[in-house]
Amino acid sequence: MYFLKLFTVSVFLIINSNNVFSAGSSSDSNNAKTKSLAYLSAEKLINKKQYSDAIVKLNDALVTDSKNADIYNYLGFSHRKLGKMEDAAFFYNKALEINPKHKGALEYQGEMFLTLNQIGKAEENLKKLDKICFLGCSEFDKLKKSIMDKKSGKKSSY
Numbered sequence: 001m002y003f004l005k006l007f008t009v010s011v012f013l014i015i016n017s018n019n020v021f022s023a024g025s026s027s028d029s030n031n032a033k034t035k036s037l038a039y040l041s042a043e044k045l046i047n048k049k050q051y052s053d054a055i056v057k058l059n060d061a062l063v064t065d066s067k068n069a070d071i072y073n074y075l076g077f078s079h080r081k082l083g084k085m086e087d088a089a090f091f092y093n094k095a096l097e098i099n100p101k102h103k104g105a106l107e108y109q110g111e112m113f114l115t116l117n118q119i120g121k122a123e124e125n126l127k128k129l130d131k132i133c134f135l136g137c138s139e140f141d142k143l144k145k146s147i148m149d150k151k152s153g154k155k156s157s158y
Contacts (some may be wrong), residue, residue: 009118036064039057039061041057045115051078051081069098069099070102072092076087076094080112085115090108091109110129110143110147119151122143122147
């Protein structure tokens with residue numbers, strides 16, 4: 001009986017470990033470093049929709065952490081929100097080069113593809129997210145909804 005309880009608890013913890021370890025984090029990076037002041041400032045500016053100012057801070061963050069996929073993802077996001085799709089594409093690609101399973105970059109790049117009317121490419125990103133998020137994730141859900149909205153002609157905020 002003890003073994004059965006121990007086994008059940010172990011299986012439960014393994015299944016839910018992804019949720020436990022990712023709780024409270026907006027980062028997909030495997031980087032154990034603490035976030036720089038410039039990065040944290042950029043996050044605040046992005047939340048205020050001050051994308052040009054955020055780009056300056058993100059570039060500052062790159063000086064000390066040039067292998068951080070989260071920084072490149074936010075650079076892509078900020079450029080996309082400013083309508084600079086070529087720059088956004090470059091930064092999303094860089095984020096995914098560093099971390100091919102970066103859920104945020106896959107979602108945001110998919111939304112960029114929708115803006116560019118490249119639904120097939122957005123669906124490719126959705127398939128990648130489906131494989132990565134085998135227990136489900138918000139990035140998959142958001143991109144799926146954006147694709148459905150695009151196909152139905154609804155205006156979306158991607």
